[in-house]
Amino acid sequence: VRGLNALFATASTSQSAPVIVGQRLRQGKTGSPKGAARIVADTLATLRRMDLGSSVRPLLRADSAFYGHATIGTAIKAGADVSVTVRMDPAVKTAIATIPEDGWETIEYPNAIRDEVTGRWISKAEVAEVPFTAFRSRKIAERVEGRLVVRRIPDLNPKQVEQPTLFDIYRHHAFFTTTDKQTMGTVAADKTHRGHAIIEQVHADLKAGPLAHLPSGVFTANSAWLVLAVIAFNLTRTAGLIADRGGRLARATTATIRRTLVSVPARLARTARRIILHLPDVWPWQTAFDRLFTATHAPPPAAAS
Incomplete structure (x- = not known):
């Protein structure tokens, strides 16, 4: 609405969902190729540092x-x-x-x-x-x-x-x-090239979430918001991969991951100076949530006898 557009570069494999490696916010009147060479160079440099x-x-x-x-x-x-x-x-x-x-x-x-x-x-x-x-x-x-x-x-x-x-x-x-x-x-190259449409799915994912409403009419504020949106996108993707490696959540959209792992139907209780999380009795995402919780919050060390 305010004449702004974002340029993204994603990295993915045939077994993994895409993650955003590079991003840039530009004015709406700017042509699509502007800044593309720079973001391609930065993205490939990031991949090299990952030692693939x-x-x-x-x-x-x-x-x-x-x-x-x-x-x-x-x-x-x-x-x-x-x-x-x-x-x-x-x-x-x-x-x-x-x-x-x-x-x-x-x-x-x-x-x-x-x-x-x-x-x-x-x-x-x-x-x-x-x-x-x-x-x-x-x-x-x-x-x-x-x-x-x-x-x-x-x-x-x-x-x-x-x-x-x-x-x-x-x-x-x-x-x-x-x-x-x-x-x-020839056939494999054509099939592989058609996979570039996954970038459109990333755009749709972001527009259905943090980029639905940019917070300001100031370019720099929107640029910072875009960086935060990319960080949230990648962290959510990582959470889905840890929770359900090889399963549905490993390739799910961020909206699905938020619905299943973030917006948890639970309540907190305190007793004996302990915090207890009461989860649903019959919950299809219990195993995935336990796996994610264990990976991000390691259990406390055992008391010495």
């Missing part, structure tokens, strides 16, 4: 707003691969036109995806790839070699087709990646 191992190579996933030399060049310089959606500019369209018809491979989504343009549900698509050099207009040293992975779906929009056509019409969705084809094939 020499064999782990981070993968930067982002949408087309961040397809630029500054962001991608920063990620590659920091030792990461990229998987970024590209805009359908003439160079990309030309590269797609070189893909032979027998080069497409049919894939099926595990769950149907709603097409925003046609309003229909799509469960099948085709993918292919072609070698691609990004940023050819720049100096040779600044060009980036990689793969252009393309997913195409039939164009079922009746507003664009007034009569039956002699051949099928497709709409293409392409992204640029520097991952090794031997390690990650």
Whole structure:
């Protein structure tokens, strides 16, 4: 409402829920790429300090707003691969036109995806790839070699087709990646790239919580509030992971964790100078709460005899 927007960088694995590693508050009139290179550099530096191992190579996933030399060049310089959606500019369209018809491979989504343009549900698509050099207009040293992975779906929009056509019409969705084809094939690269939508879930999670109402019309106050919101988000995620490792709470939203572990239906009582927490007699989250309580509040040392 006040023309403010936040930029987040999250880290996640196939077995873990995302945590926020970098954040920045910007004015609403600012374009999406502003500050992206800086936050990418800071995030990858944080991951390096975590000592994930020499064999782990981070993968930067982002949408087309961040397809630029500054962001991608920063990620590659920091030792990461990229998987970024590209805009359908003439160079990309030309590269797609070189893909032979027998080069497409049919894939099926595990769950149907709603097409925003046609309003229909799509469960099948085709993918292919072609070698691609990004940023050819720049100096040779600044060009980036990689793969252009393309997913195409039939164009079922009746507003664009007034009569039956002699051949099928497709709409293409392409992204640029520097991952090794031997390690990650075309289908696997497409599936991995589609996982970048988890950042939208983080946005929704924060907007349903602390970012629903920023506290002030002052930019610096809102920036401090954003930092606190990120800290609360990560701590809540950690609590869910400790309480239910490998279970539902390990990947639950913060609202679910607050409802099950924070807003506990219990009452406090005092007797003999002791505080007693009376929990529900039949409570589905008893085991998870006990595990979290034991990990964060170790039992008192045994009295010496």
